[in-house]
Amino acid sequence: MAIATRKEHIRSTAQKLFRTKGFAATSMRELAREVGIEAPSLYNHYTSKQQLLQDICFDIAAQFQTTFDASVATEQSNSQKLRRAMLGHVQVIASNIEASSVFFDEWVFLEAGELARFKKLRAAYQQAFRNLVADGIASGEFNAVNVKLTVFMIFSALNATYDLYKSGERLNEEEIAEGISAILFNGLERTK
Amino acid sequence: MAIATRKEHIRSTAQKLFRTKGFAATSMRELAREVGIEAPSLYNHYTSKQQLLQDICFDIAAQFQTTFDASVATEQSNSQKLRRAMLGHVQVIASNIEASSVFFDEWVFLEAGELARFKKLRAAYQQAFRNLVADGIASGEFNAVNVKLTVFMIFSALNATYDLYKSGERLNEEEIAEGISAILFNGLERTK
DNA sequence: CCTACCGATCGGTAGG
DNA sequence: CCTACCGATCGGTAGG
Numbered sequence: 001m002a003i004a005t006r007k008e009h010i011r012s013t014a015q016k017l018f019r020t021k022g023f024a025a026t027s028m029r030e031l032a033r034e035v036g037i038e039a040p041s042l043y044n045h046y047t048s049k050q051q052l053l054q055d056i057c058f059d060i061a062a063q064f065q066t067t068f069d070a071s072v073a074t075e076q077s078n079s080q081k082l083r084r085a086m087l088g089h090v091q092v093i094a095s096n097i098e099a100s101s102v103f104f105d106e107w108v109f110l111e112a113g114e115l116a117r118f119k120k121l122r123a124a125y126q127q128a129f130r131n132l133v134a135d136g137i138a139s140g141e142f143n144a145v146n147v148k149l150t151v152f153m154i155f156s157a158l159n160a161t162y163d164l165y166k167s168g169e170r171l172n173e174e175e176i177a178e179g180i181s182a183i184l185f186n187g188l189e190r191t192k
Numbered sequence: 193m194a195i196a197t198r199k200e201h202i203r204s205t206a207q208k209l210f211r212t213k214g215f216a217a218t219s220m221r222e223l224a225r226e227v228g229i230e231a232p233s234l235y236n237h238y239t240s241k242q243q244l245l246q247d248i249c250f251d252i253a254a255q256f257q258t259t260f261d262a263s264v265a266t267e268q269s270n271s272q273k274l275r276r277a278m279l280g281h282v283q284v285i286a287s288n289i290e291a292s293s294v295f296f297d298e299w300v301f302l303e304a305g306e307l308a309r310f311k312k313l314r315a316a317y318q319q320a321f322r323n324l325v326a327d328g329i330a331s332g333e334f335n336a337v338n339v340k341l342t343v344f345m346i347f348s349a350l351n352a353t354y355d356l357y358k359s360g361e362r363l364n365e366e367e368i369a370e371g372i373s374a375i376l377f378n379g380l381e382r383t384k
Numbered sequence: 385c386c387t388a389c390c391g392a393t394c395g396g397t398a399g400g
Numbered sequence: 401c402c403t404a405c406c407g408a409t410c411g412g413t414a415g416g
Contacts, residue, residue, distance in 0.1 A: 021216075022214060022215075022216050022300070022301075024213075024214050024216040024217035025216035025217075025301070027409075027410065027411080028410080028411060028412080029409080029410080029411090037385070037386090038385075038386060038387080039411085039412090040385080040386075040387085040388095040412075040413080040414095041385045041386070043411095043412070043413085044385070048411080048412080049411070049412090079381065105297070108214070109214075109217070133380075136380075140382065141381070141382060142380050142381065142382055143378065143379070143380060143381070143382050145374070145375055145380060146371050146375075148359070148361060149356070149361075149363075149368075149371045149372065149375065150375055150380065152349070152352050152355070152356060153345075153349045153352075153372060153375055153376075155352075156348040156349050156351065156352040157344070157345045157348050157349060159348065160344050160345075160347075160348040163344070164341070164344060167340070169340060169341075171341075176341075179338050179341040180341065180345060182337070183337055183338075183341065183342055183345055183376070183379075184345075184375070184376075184379065184380050185379055185380050185381040186335065186379045186381060187335070187375075187376065187377055187378045187379025187380075188325075188328075188334050188335060188337060188342065188376050188377050188379075189271065189333070189334065189335070189377040189378060190332065190333060190334055190335050191383065219393075219394065219395080220394085220395060220396080221393080221394080221395090229401070229402090230401075230402060230403080231395085231396090232396075232397080232398095232401080232402075232403085232404095233401045233402070235395095235396070235397085236401070240395080240396080241395070241396090
C-alpha cells in the first residue's frame with residue numbers, strides 16, 4: 001500500500017492511535033515511532049497534537065453535512081429522504097472508520113474555541129434530522145413520535161456502525177442502514 | 193451534602209473527573225486537589241489509579257446484570273420482559289449517571305486481565321437480551337427482525353440516556369424507557 | 385528531518 | 401494523612 005504523502009501517513013496513523021488508545025493517552029513520540037520518524041519531525045507537518053485532532057474532527061463533520069444535503073436535495077417523500085440520509089450517514093462512517101470513531105469519542109479534547117465551533121456544527125446536523133422527522137409527521141407519513149427522542153435513537157443506532165463492523169456480523173453499509181431502517185420504520189412488535 | 197466516607201468521596205470525585213476529562217487525562221494530583229487532600233494520601237484508599245477504574249466499571253456491570261435477572265424472573269410475555277429489562281437498564285444508568293458514563297467510555301483503559309473479564313460480563317449481558325428477542329420471535333410476538341442488529345439498536349438507544357439527561361429535555365427514567373420502547377415496538381412509519 | 389534538550393507533569397514510593 | 405522525592409515521560413522548541 002503506497003502512502004501518498006508523509007502528512008497523510010501521519011494523519012492516518014494518528015487516527016488509528018487516537019481510536020485505540022484515546023487522544024490523551026497517545027503520545028507524539030509513539031505516533032512518531034509508528035510513522036518511522038523522530039518525534040520533533042512531526043512538527044514539520046502539524047503544528048501541534050491538537051491540530052491533528054482538529055483536522056480529523058472537522059473533516060468528518062463536513063462530510064456528514066455534505067452527504068446529508070445531497071440526500072435531502074431530492075423530490076422524494078420525507079420517508080425516503082430520511083432513509084437516504086441514514087444511509088449517507090452510515091456511508092460516511094464506513095468510508096472513514098478510524099476517523100469517525102475519533103470524531104465520536106475524542107472531540108471532547110478539542111480546545112475551547114474549536115470545541116464551540118464543533119458543537120455548533122453538530123447541533124445544526126441534528127436539527128436537520130429533526131426537521132425531516134417533524135416534516136414527516138406533519139405530512140402524515142410518520143407516527144406522532146417524540147421528535148428529539150427519535151432523532152436521538154437514529155443517531156445512537158447509526159453511530160454504532162463502527163461496532164457492527166468490528167463484530168463478527170460482516171454487514172456492509174447498505175445492510176446496516178437498511179436493517180436499522182427496517183426496525184425503526186416498521187417496529188419490533190408484530191401487528192396482528 | 194454529607195460525605196459518608198473519604199473513600200466514597202474519592203470515588204465519586206473520580207467518577208466525575210473520569211467522565212469529563214477521560215481516565216488518561218485525569219491525574220491523581222488533580223483528583224487529590226478536588227478531594228482536598230495531597231496526592232499520596234489517595235493511596236491509603238486505593239492502591240492505584242487503575243483500581244479506581246476497576247471499582248467503577250465492575251460495580252456498574254454487576255448492577256446491569258442483577259437488574260436484568262430480576263426483570264426477567266417473571267411470568268410475563270417476552271414483550272413485557274423486554275420492556276422491563278429496558279426500563280431496568282435505563283434505571284441503572286439514571287441512578288449512576290457519572291459511573292455509568294465511565295463504564296461506557298473508559299473501560300478500554302482496564303488492564304489486560306480485567307479487560308478480558310469485563311468483556312466477558314458484557315458479552316453475557318448482550319446475549320441475555322438477544323435470547324429475549326429471539327424468544328419473542330419464536331413465540332410470534334415479534335417480527336422476524338435481525339436479532340443482533342436489534343439488540344445493537346436497543347443498547348445504542350438506551351445508552352444515550354446519559355445524553356438525554358444532559359440535554360434540555362428533562363425526561364425522567366420512565367419517560368425515556370417508554371419513549372424508546374414506543375418507537376422501537378411500534379415503529380416510525382404510520383400504518384394505514 | 386535530525387540531535388539535543390527544555391520545563392512541566394506524571395503515577396507512585398519511602399518514611400514517618 | 402503529610403513532606404519529600406523517585407524515574408519516566410510528556411508536548412514542544414532551538415538550531416541546524
